[in-house]
Every structure is written in structure tokens, then in C-alpha cells.
Amino acid sequence: MSQRPDVLVIGAGQAGLAAAYHLQGHGLTFQVLEAARRPAGSWPLPYASLKSFSPARHAALPGLPFPGDPERYPTRDEVLTYLETYAAHFRFPVVQDAEVTQVLRDAEGFRVLTADGRTFSSRAVVAATGTFRRPFMPVLPGQETFQGRTLHSLAFQAPSPFARRRVLVVGAGNSAVQIAVELAGGARVSLVARIPVKFTPQRPLGRDIHDWLTWTRVDQLTLGHLGRLPSLRHVFDPGQYRAAFREGRLDQRPMFTQFTRGGVIWPDGVEEAVDAVVFATGYRANLEYLRGTGALDRQGEPAQRLGVSRSVPGLYFVGLSGQRAVASATLRGAGRDAAVVIRHLARRPPMT
Incomplete structure (x- = not known):
């Protein structure tokens, strides 16, 4: 594309592809920059047995139904195939092997630099790299002395290396329970x-x-409504999870107080030998390439409202956890969030 496009979308996962769909619908010119060699975002990274927490009919992006039985829960590889098919179906201009390292503002909008030395320019930018490439691992007392293995759930691929070992899984969400079981x-x-x-x-x-x-x-409620509701943090149980605890195949314990060289110390003071600890403790915004633009706070989180940057005109976000509603940062929420953001962008023409 020789001319400067209206928009550069950073990331070709579910959020970036949903943004591309709505940009195309509004007749805006754009390119999608993807760090990997396939338009799949962070989906290649998790463990192979991962399944979507929502059925196929809720796992589709706008404009293309998820194929097959709408009642089933798609596997990781099925989602990968769907995302690649989606990008090809709409013929989105996806630039692969384009890992963005820095976004710079200029008089005409933005310059976007990639790891291999290329420079892309646009009048507006949609940051759609979400959170799932930047895992959060807490640092606990004594952790540096622990001789066992610690890893984030993002690095967990299969249970076989942990066979016959004593393992703790830290977390109370869907991924933590799925991995633990x-x-x-x-x-x-x-x-x-x-x-x-x-x-x-x-x-x-x-x-x-x-x-x-x-x-x-409920999954369209905005953050303002969420503050007036009871906690919505629940693990969706298809039947086998609660049964696994009830049958004694694993147990649930309060957080340990510290690590030791050989294990952990529980709140009652008892030390137990442990071989490995898996942290299913979530993620943080994957937006380091925006450092220096004024778009991020000291914690690296974006200053934004409903996906619109509060501090950088022409900068938008799709795919952030809690960005707009309960379903934000999920397959089922990506399309709705992208529609809101791109509608805002289209009403306010990018800088010329």
C-alpha cells in the first residue's frame, strides 16, 4: 500500500480481526500488523487441550459463523483455523512477521516501527494486542530460594512432565481450574x-x-454497571470440575504464606514439600510499544475510556480486559467492542 492508510491495526488476533471487519465496513483504508506468521493472535500460545469457555455460536467474530456444531466448545486449534479462515475470507491486508516495537507520533498521525526495521505510517492506530502475551506472575516471599519449578499458565502445555509430582495451581478462575483438574x-x-x-x-x-x-x-453491561453488581468471577463447570474436587482427586486450599527451598508454608505454619507451582494469575496489557507516546500510566496500563485513548488523539484500543463490558477481551465480545471503537473513529476523521 503506497499511500498512508487511514488506520494501522496492531495485532491480528480476535480483537484485531474484529477491528478490521468494522474498518472495512466503514470504507476506511487500513493494514493489520501481526508479529507471527499467521493471523491468530495469542491463541497458538496456550496449552493444546484448551477449549473455549463459550460454545461455538458465541465464539464467532462478526460476519462469519463458527463452523460445525454450534453447541460444542471449540478447541484451541479449531479457533486458530477459524481466525485464519476469517482473515482470508474477508481478504484483510494482514502484514505478517511484523512485530511492532514502537509507535511514534508525527505531524500526519503515526509512524509504527517493527523489529525487522520496517516503518509503517497511518493517520490513526488501533492497538489490538490485548493482554494474553504479557503474563502476570506475583513475587511471593521466599520465591527466589525455591528449588522447584515455577511457571505461568501461559507456559503450561501438557500434564505429562508433572506426573507423580506435588503441584500447586495458584488462581481461582476458569483456566486455573481447568489446568488443575x-x-x-x-x-x-x-x-x-x-x-x-x-x-x-x-x-x-x-x-x-x-x-x-x-x-x-449481562455481558453487555458497562464498567459503571459492574461496580453495582456482586462479583461476576465464577468458574463455569461443565460437570467434571466440581466433581473432581468432591471425589478427592484434588483439593482447594487458602494461599500459602511463603516459599521455602523445598516447598511452601501454609497459613497454619506447616511446611510442605512441593515440586512445582503453576500461576494462573492473569495478564497485563501488552502495550510496551506505546511507551513514550503518553498513552500509558506508570503501571503500563492505557489511559482510555471505552477503547478511546484519553491522552493521544487518533489512538484506539480493542481487546483489553474490562475495556467496555463483561465480555471484553473474549471471542464473543471482540466484535461488539470493535464496533463501538471503529464507529467512534469513523465519526472523527483521522488526522490529515
Whole structure:
């Protein structure tokens, strides 16, 4: 593309592709810059057995249904194939092997630099790299002395290396429970969290929980509404998770107080030998390339409202956790968030 496009989208995962769909619909010129060799975002990174927490009919991006049985829960590889098919179906201008290292502002908008020395220019930028490439691992007392293995859930690929080991999984969300139950097939596992896990049936009254969230519009509630609701942090249980705890295949414990060389110390003062600790403790915004633009706070989080930068005109975000609603940063929420952001961008022509 010889002329400066209206928009550069950084990231060709679910958020970036949803943004591309709406940019195309508004007739704006754009390019999508993707660090990898396939338009799949962070989906190639998690463990192979990962399944979507929502059924296929809620896992589609705008304009193209997810193929196959709409009741099933797509695997990681099925999502990868769908994202590649989606980008090809709409013929999005995706530039692969374009890892963005820095975004600079200039008189005509933005210059975007990549790791291989290329420079791209545009009048506006949509940062769609989300959070799932920047794992968050807390640093706990004594952790530097621990002789066992510590890893984030992003680095977990299969349970076999942990067979017959004593393993702790730290976290109280869907990924933590899914990994813990999978590990429990061959290891001695405890799920460790500061708060007890709250289970919600995956299919109450015979319909998936996401159907109910959609019909009641709960997953479209904005952050302002969320502050007036009880906690929505629940683990969706298809049936086997709660049963695994009930049958004693693993247990749930309060957070340990510190590491030792050979294990951990529990709140009652008892030390236990541990071989490995898996932290399913979430992610932080993956936006280091925006350093120096004034778009990020001291913690590296974007100053934004509903995906619109508060401090940098022409800069937008899609795919942030909690960006707009309960479903933000998920497959089912990417399309709605992108629609809001691109509509705002289209109403305010990029800088010329």
C-alpha cells in the first residue's frame, strides 16, 4: 500500500480481526500488523487441550459463523483455523512477521516501527494486542530460594512432565481450574487461591450460561454497571470440575504464606514439600510499544475510556480486559467492542 492508510491495526488476533471487519465496513483504508506468521493472535500460545469457555455460536467474530456444531466448545486449534479462515475470507491486508516495537507520533498521525526495521505510517492506530502475551506472575516471599519449578499458565502445555509430582495451581478462575483438574489425572494437586472458587453450572436449565448472559444482556453491561453488581468471577463447570474436587482427586486450599527451598508454608505454619507451582494469575496489557507516546500510566496500563485513548488523539484500543463490558477481551465480545471503537473513529476523521 503506497499511500498512508487511514488506520494501522496492531495485532491480528480476535480483537484485531474484529477491528478490521468494522474498518472495512466503514470504507476506511487500513493494514493489520501481526508479529507471527499467521493471523491468530495469542491463541497458538496456550496449552493444546484448551477449549473455549463459550460454545461455538458465541465464539464467532462478526460476519462469519463458527463452523460445525454450534453447541460444542471449540478447541484451541479449531479457533486458530477459524481466525485464519476469517482473515482470508474477508481478504484483510494482514502484514505478517511484523512485530511492532514502537509507535511514534508525527505531524500526519503515526509512524509504527517493527523489529525487522520496517516503518509503517497511518493517520490513526488501533492497538489490538490485548493482554494474553504479557503474563502476570506475583513475587511471593521466599520465591527466589525455591528449588522447584515455577511457571505461568501461559507456559503450561501438557500434564505429562508433572506426573507423580506435588503441584500447586495458584488462581481461582476458569483456566486455573481447568489446568488443575487436568494435572490431577497424574499428579497430586491443590488449587490455591485467596478466595474460594465459585462454581456456576455451564448449562443451567439445559442452556449454556452464555446464552443466559446474552438474553439478559449481562455481558453487555458497562464498567459503571459492574461496580453495582456482586462479583461476576465464577468458574463455569461443565460437570467434571466440581466433581473432581468432591471425589478427592484434588483439593482447594487458602494461599500459602511463603516459599521455602523445598516447598511452601501454609497459613497454619506447616511446611510442605512441593515440586512445582503453576500461576494462573492473569495478564497485563501488552502495550510496551506505546511507551513514550503518553498513552500509558506508570503501571503500563492505557489511559482510555471505552477503547478511546484519553491522552493521544487518533489512538484506539480493542481487546483489553474490562475495556467496555463483561465480555471484553473474549471471542464473543471482540466484535461488539470493535464496533463501538471503529464507529467512534469513523465519526472523527483521522488526522490529515
